[in-house]
Amino acid sequence: MSKMKAVYGEGTDSYSFKVKLKSGILLAWFIILTIICLLPIYILLVNATRSNDAISGGFSLIPGGYFGKNFDSMKNSEYVKPIFNALIGYKNSAIITVFATFLTVFFSAMTSYGIHVYDFKLKDVAYTFILMIMMVPVQVTSAGFVNFMIKIHLANTYWPLILPAIAAPAVVFFMSSYMKSSFPLDIVEAARIDGCTEFRTFLQIAIPMMKPAIAVQAIFAFVANWNNFYTPSMILVSGKLEQKTLPMMIQAVQSSDKFTDYGVVYTCIAVSIIPIIIAYIALSRFIIEGVALGGVKE
């Protein structure tokens, strides 16, 4: 007995020591990665609070007290004013993003409902078609898209940025697979017997039941539209500040050679990313669950 205890006692001791050692090393590695993830953003925030001279003087991790002045010159300086206006940027980005996100989730839910609930001849054809076009990148169609939009005089308007959101194949695919697993058709039958019209069934029964899928896709559509730089910059070519989205203003900051005050540059970048970071922190658990859901293959 004592012999066994000696043998096994030692065994578990060295085993748990090994696990502890490995956990410790991994913890250190995770902390290093966390620092790498956060450092650029931290330097950004620190430098937004320092004057141009202080930034040229050397690297620092301690915030300065210059943020108010940087913010002020971001708003009022003659170089920044014509190319970067945070309020207009927020407003324009928000208009496009909110409408596009709403259209994406609503019409994707509708399309997936149509495919899931009803039996019609072209059902399989339609679904296969949606799966096939899911992977076509924007860049492939963009030349023809811009050419066409200029022809029908929709360039320099928000329509080409909002309306195409109705057709989002990847979102339809996600919602269809969600419906397959958690939307029983008996409910539709029951609603019909109770005299509910088809559209009311969709609006008042299906949409509330699909809330989790809609929320996840709404977040991703929102982020994608908010961050989109490619499409707005090819459609909105007028160069007017009143029309630009936030990423386009950031591009203007980057390409302006009159911009020599690094404190102000950092402040502009910080102003452009702070809202999305705050939103992310508030919704992070939800977002990460959403990414994990998207990764599970059907």
Add this chain to the structure above:
Amino acid sequence: MASSAQSRIKSISYAKYGYIFILPFFIVYFFFQLWPLINTFIISFQGNGADAGKWVGFDNYKAILSSTVYDKAKVLSGDKAERAKMALAAQHDAFTRDFGNTLILWIGNFIPQIILSLTLAVWFTDSKLKIPGKGFFKVIMYMPNIITAASVAVLFLSLCSESKYGAFNQILHSMGVVSDPAKDPVKFVTGIGTARGVIMFIQTWMWFGNTMIMLMSGIMGINPSLFEAASIDGANSTQVFFKITLPLLSPIMVYTLVTSMIGGLQMFDIPYLYHTGNTVNQHVETVAIYIYNHFHQTVGSAPNYGYSGAASVVLFIVTLILGSITFYMNRDVEAIKKKKQRKLLEKQLKAQNKLGGFNI
């Protein structure tokens, strides 16, 4: 047991509602995506600049895909035909260079990204390891993915600046690597290898959290009894990884690989904005930038829709090949089998009915 009312309801055809529900999607798709795609094909056969709208056949494809030989001496003497040939050769050089850049940038960010994500995913899902704050690490590692890519590019451009303002050069200076950041900085922006390296780093930085979470959900989908059985049989973590995790994860790995490749072909925001001065650094110019620059209307120059369209079509064909690989991997094998069986049964039933008809 279906009541008569129920069977009557079932006998009503609701097929038209199916069409009504999917109609908006398809109308918008045809108008804003399919027609532009067809239009891209059309303009790829048409001329550039002032010749826009003129039919030129396969000239644009020839220009970007095959090299044109021209005589330098004749160009200098002002020969117009030779000058046109030189312009064609320049298009070919630019396109092949950009395609190469895209490939280099993609490979350079995919390999570190997949190694990092895979190892992290395995460690995060290992229930034996006792690491506090896993949720926190996941949240932080995913964060770079959510930030506006344009802002990230300009942020790194400022951090990598080749002047006394550049934070990274200042750090290297305080470590004693760079003697004077104002006069002799590391060329993070204008260098070839360094600029590419920074862009690969940014791409990895932005995407490893996303890939990690996708792989984690894949690993958690593996039957846990397999891991248990392996640990009872005395397998160590390396053996478990290579003999169980990796083989069972391979469908998701292929999916990640192909989606990442298609994403890599689209790489635009970061390389496009990562430069000082007016033109994009040629060593990080991607195919997407080539396409964009040609159709984008700039002051004083007509857009080269032809080249842009031809490059788009080439990109489309590459994507099509990659996409059909994922489509093939993603297909529901069980459902296809069932469908085939059902069709076979239906056939047999029909045949039987025919026979039955004879008997009566």
